[in-house]
Amino acid sequence: MALILEQELNETLPYPSGHLGSILQSRFRCFQLDSVVEILDNYLAVSVSISCEKLKNVRLDFRDWYAQEVRRIFADEKGITFCFEDLEGELQSLFSRSPLTEPCGLTLELNAIQSSKHAKVDRGELTVQRNAAFQRDLRRVIPEPIVVVILINGQPVRALLDTGSLADFMSAKLAHQLKVETFELAKPMPLHLAVQGSRAKINYGCTAQVEYQSINAKRYFDIINLLNYDVILGTPFFFQHKVLTGFNPTKVVIGSSSPLPIEGKQARVLESRAAEVFANRVEAARKLLSGYAAPICKEASDSPLPPLRAINHTIPLKDESKIYSWRPSKCPDALRDLWREKRDAYLKSGRWKMSNARNTSPMLLLTKPGTG
Incomplete structure (x- = not known):
């Protein structure tokens, strides 16, 4: 040590x-x-x-x-x-040439301390102070995580080795202090933590030179606001360098000095679900959707009757020879133009058809409530 x-x-x-x-x-x-x-x-x-x-x-x-x-x-x-009067012949014994009279042997080193002049106690009353406290809250004994010191662009930083992280992260403050060249991501990546409901977004990334043990290579980092660490090395770092870690005692073994490609059965693609909007293609997309919906987005007067189904049926008259008395109705002059428009539209769409029948009575022309 x-x-x-x-x-x-x-x-x-x-x-x-x-x-x-x-x-x-x-x-x-x-x-x-x-x-x-x-x-x-x-x-x-x-x-x-x-x-x-x-x-x-x-x-x-x-x-x-x-x-x-x-x-x-x-x-x-x-x-x-310190003045010359404090010496008692030390200079003469130091610079005088005297032969060694005793053989060299084992020496015993003695270390001493000197109390400060500003101390409240006398020099002869040195005391040892011990502060003790008892925690009265719930407590538990937990092992410390694996934190190592790595070099980022030649500067030492504290890095947490986290096997539960799916990416490598760098603190935004560290990137600013080291003047690392960052770039904005084309699509922000969501960042979900282990607690349900907690999430953030990754908007920037960077590439920096990483040195640790036998590793000396460029590495990509996502920029986020870290709290207790400068860098978090996640599963990409473990996978590419075949890292083996252990506790009690803490050990970190690097299996590959050069980064290996992330591929195989244990690799998967992390995709963003962000949607892109291209202003120069919005009008073309609008025309395409309008043309696709034109056959089904029609006015009621322009759409034909739906096809007959099993529920559709006819109601025959009990006495077909009986003549019902009726009086022809007359369309008011104020509604005559609307009547002609509706009649022509329904005849064109096939909802109505011209026929000759004795027991056909014209409809009573009434306006809907609230339309005048």
Whole structure:
């Protein structure tokens, strides 16, 4: 664990450019003593300790943690002056050439702390403070998800490995901070979460360079508003790189460095149900629909009678020789034009037909209620 931390610190926090120390030795050296890792900074000449339990936390940003620890150390030492009178012959013993009288052997390292001048207690009354609290609400023990650090366009980000996600997502804030070139999707894709009724839309996407373990390739991401993570790597990432994950302990194994095509029995097509509207083709579609509906969208006077069915029948007269007395009706002059129009339309459509019969009585011409 100390070697891994030393390598990460030297890669992410090297000597400033032009410093001569980078030629002689690396800036950081780490030593593990039981459950504590000691960090020695050759550039700032400070020593910082961190527990192994804290290093096992996947959410720990060790660069930010180290910067805060160094800032605290220098803040505590601020105001402490040093003068020549404080020396008691250390310079003479340091620069004098005296032969070694004792053989080199095992050494015991002793680390000490110095209390701040702003502390409320005296130097001889150092105390250890311990805060404890008991939760009185319902609680449960859950395992932490698999969160790894990957490089997006050369910058480290926190990525969640999610086997339940059907796509790879990137935070909109991260895309803005890294200045990733995004593009608008031709059709917005709906995004459904596991909770019924919760949904969103994906309007933008991007392509970025991804580096993780042996992977170094371009990858497509959908842009959404993520809350706790910078990137979510879903089933496309697992499928294309043959990723194997496990818990207790957490492990991630990459099976393929180069992305493989998504094909096979386990692959399916995700289609959008969005409808497209082309303004230059609306008029042609309207004419096509009007021509298709013309035979069935007619006026009542222009449509013929429907075909006879089994329910249609005739009612014969009981006495065909009997003559019924009737008086011819007369159409009012105000309705004569409407009568002629309706008569001609019904004769043309076949609803009525001209015939000679003795027992045929003309209709009584009346207007419908509310029409005058």
